[in-house]
Amino acid sequence: MTAILPTFIYFFLTKLFFSWLAEGHFGFIKLPVSVYHPSHIAELTKILNMICFSCLQFKNCKVHAEIKPSLGIYFDR
Numbered sequence: 053m054t055a056i057l058p059t060f061i062y063f064f065l066t067k068l069f070f071s072w073l074a075e076g077h078f079g080f081i082k083l084p085v086s087v088y089h090p091s092h093i094a095e096l097t098k099i100l101n102m103i104c105f106s107c108l109q110f111k112n113c114k115v116h117a118e119i120k121p122s123l124g125i126y127f128d129r
Contacts, residue, residue, distance in 0.1 A: 088096060104111050 102111050103109070
């Protein structure tokens with residue numbers, strides 16, 4: 053119980069009380085088009101190629117085994 057109180061006080065002071073002081077966290081900007089992170093383009097392309105756009109179901113293909121999680125690092129290929 054003693055460790056919970058300092059954690060709660062820290063959370064309250066940093067996240068709730070001082071959150072209005074943080075610059076750059078005003079919300080989101082609604083853009084007319086979708087913007088995707090460059091490191092996820094290859095992964096997104098593989099996923100979109102597996103979907104049939106007439107019925108919105110996954111195609112029966114072997115690409116399912118090829119999708120691996122992204123490392124979060126962008127490499128210009």
